């Protein structure tokens with residue numbers, strides 16, 4: 001299975017995973033051939049990449065949470081946020097239950113690493129992003145040793161960190177190009193708006209509301225809305241700030257393609273101390289498969305090799321299977337190399353990059 005861009009090159013190939021919209025509608029089912037009509041629909045929906053079955057059985061990649069739970073989280077986030085936006089005071093019991101399911105699954109599999117990109121349509125970006133950030137924030141907090149109570153408060157804050165965006169006009173929220181200074185000021189208000197929305201409800205922990213308030217603050221005091229710094233920023237917000245940036249840059253947007261995990265990790269590393277907490281970054285990065293399973297790597301031997309397994313302790317040194325010889329000739333049943341145990345063999349690039 002491999003991730004491919006949505007264009008003519010995927011016509012006639014089979015989808016490897018189901019793709020849903022945030023209301024639970026199945027847009028493209030795994031195992032079905034991509035026909036002209038599907039391609040058109042994917043383009044219309046603003047879906048830029050899909051997982052395609054390339055016949056390689058060795059690399060079946062699992063999501064860190066089950067498809068059922070991620071879909072349920074997506075649906076409930078959409079419903080709850082829409083209700084909140086309309087001013088409803090109705091409860092958060094259902095979304096709270098989904099949060100428990102997310103936590104249970106992630107805690108049951110602490111060794112799992114993020115290998116998959118969550119495929120979102122343009123209209124589902126906001127809700128998919130909320131769930132993606134919640135999953136990443138929870139994984140990080142589990143590594144940091146949080147107990148269940150703290151995880152829940154963090155998880156709810158992460159899921160609703162961008163709730164304030166429901167009050168930002170669509171023409172600003174979905175503008176394909178750069179925002180004008182005035183539009184940017186308007187966009188930045190989502191942090192304070194979100195805080196007020198959650199705070200006045202009474203069924204949200206105040207700390208979760210503060211995640212919405214503080215998730216764009218930066219360690220060096222150059223963030224917004226209050227330009228607070230360092231430890232003044234609540235730890236939950238420091239965790240969510242990382243998850244937020246990572247999830248955003250690794251997702252396709254109308255105006256730019258997604259960054260690959262190793263590029264996104266560099267962006268995070270560049271922001272250590274100025275933007276991100278140096279004590280939290282390692283706990284975050286250890287969840288990320290820098291070279292996800294299925295990626296084709298170029299080795300310093302001149303060979304190309306497919307990633308078969310990711311080593312959580314040495315994320316930049318996965319287990320690979322060689323698929324082409326140094327001259328480029330395909331290799332049948334190529335040898336397996338554990339790059340963590342073969343320091344002389346190194347990754348020098350990605351195929352096609």
Ligand SMILES: [Fe+2]
Nearest residue numbers: 161162215216
């Ligand atoms: Fe935000």
